[in-house]
Amino acid sequence: MTAYGLTEEQEMIASTVRSFVENEIYPHEDQVERTGEVPAEIADEIKRKTIELGFYACNFPESVGGAGLGHLDFALVERELGRGSMALTHFFGRPQNILMACEGDQIERYLTPAVRGERMDALAMTEPGAGSDIRSMACTAVRKDGDWVVNGTKHFISGAEHADFIIVFIATGEDATPKGPKKRITAFLVDRGTPGLTIRDGYKSVSHRGYKNMILEFDDCRLPDAQVLGDVDGGFEVMNTWLYATRITVAAMSVGRARRVFDYGLTYAAEREQFGQPIGKFQGVSFQLADMITEIDAADLLTLAAADRLDRNLPANREIASAKLYASEMLARVTDATLQIHGGMGLMDDYPIERFWRDARVERIWDGTSEIQRHIISRDLLRALGA
Template identity: 65%
Template sequence: MDFGLSQEQQMVVDTVRDFVEKELYPHENKVEELGYVPAEITKEIREKVLSLGFYAANIPEEFGGGGLDHVTLSLMERELGRASQALSVIFGRPSNILCGCTGDQIEKYLLPAIRGEKNDCIALTEPDAGSDVRSMKASALKDGDDWILNGTKHFITHADESDFAIVFIATGEEETSRGTKKKITCFLVDKDTPGFEVRDGYKCVSHRGYNNSILNFDNCRVPSSQILGEEGTGFDEANTWLGATRLTVAAMSVGRAQRCFDMGVAWAAERKQFGQAIGKFQGVSFKLADMATEIQAAEYLTLGAAWKLDQGISADQDIAMAKLFATEMLGKVTDETLQIYGGMGLMSELPIERFWRDARVERIWDGTSEIQRHIISRGLLRPLGS
């Protein structure tokens, strides 16, 4: 593995970091105060990203996207992680699962998403089906060449800004070696489809402005032509395309931790108590040393997993390790930085308390820390027949 950045990778890092600092940072306080991103700001940011040529950088070139390799994409996500989630999402990374579009779906969903004309959201989680996806209760029954969808999804981020939802729903059962399991099918459902309602979700302390929604399906009729993939293969589709989102979470956690840490270092060097900078006290300096070490370790884990993907090497275990370590590292870094700031760290005049709040959700969404530990331990024990 080459640890040096290519000229192209360095250009991506420099360009995205400059964009984040100049175009996203200035809007963070307003988004935090309002709890949403004003439409004019969304439009302005999207147009600037499109002009840069970075929109849909995660989509392979064969589909019309930027085609960045996984390592370069992780570097880009690391830089975007420095900014508010509500703003960085506007940078435009359509869900990779849309690469599974076929026929008319390409013109209706994939290409508009790549051009920034349409936004998507992933609808998987339910009130009683979070980590255990197979236990979902939302279901669809076939009616001629259509399907009738009923049920509820929740914690669906960015649904309020989306034009269509990528919905995973139970369409029957199948017998397996481990007993009866639900068959999951993936549907593309337009927001204006009768019977499909998007409601405001719950108020969350993490990532204000990047809102979650509740999706209700009440006899929502969808044609079979809007099945993404094939009937009953939704679980496989999710595993094929959505695993990389965990790597994105890891990369963004590294970027956010670095921004918070940099502020902590500056404060430790400037803040004086008992006649000297607090960074000279071992209680503070050792915190800085530990944080710097863990940030770098998380970055290497993340880039190592991305490198394996680029080499065509199975990386499920590596991605789980990166997501687990990076998100837990972010929690420690934000908490320790807040401790270094003392009382000021909890004041809304500084972004430290926001970093601290935002960090908490990273250990939950896209697979909890417990799920990542399960993936890692399963990878260790299965080859031994356990």
């Protein structure tokens, strides 16, 4: 048992995934960073080896063919995957848990193939004018001749270039409220190749090269009722049930990446000499190392504690927000300090430090900005006092 109380099995999960990342992901990172692409043969090899390892769709219950990992177990998996390139670890295969909302024929068409690794999914919510404000979605689905006719645009859609189908949240109506109109949202399952759907390249990002963001364009795209995931106008219920803990993923991956970055900084501080001694002996560097490892450990424990609350069916919204907020901002500080320790060489692409520095920036934005997390935390605190 560790200080936090991880079991021997949990320690084995973490070490197994860490070894996989070191042996199967690290060797390809330079190529992906250089080209911005993941060759199909490498993607297929990672997926195949993940399936053989028994970790593909490990976030799904055994009843549907997954490994049945709990929230804490899965946080350990994501933490170790965080050490590697997201463009490559994408093929380690963690389908969206929201697919557990599939019913009837949807189970064999979407859920089961996704768990087996036969079909890949992507998730689409964000629009050019609707990021964290989901209720301001402009992409709409309107009933016409027994179908849903979809028009609008989604952007920043990760993994859509590889997806066989996409889980799309679309406005299907509007309610008048004292605070103004609010959209009703429905989740749809949309197959690649559906007439009226165009998937095209998105924007060039400085973070996570090779892990692309795509743009989805719907032009009179017709979807039957069979493509509705959950209930019509029940998108928020589906979202809150199955996407509740996605922020833990960002927190956990931030911790894993920070530990990898820290190892570079620690090694460099021990080996690089100036004025006749390792730079790690200078207080300006040694104190930075002390602060970095303290923050990493704190973020790790905060993240595992939030995941543990979910496993114990305890309220965890504030704790998850705290973990995502602290871990993502911690990663920014650790990468920046590590770059500073490396000096001018830290900015050169001879070292991976500048890549880690660039990659860290997006963690404070996606899956809810730091400002949104602070709002969630403060609202939870104040509500308890009736404010």
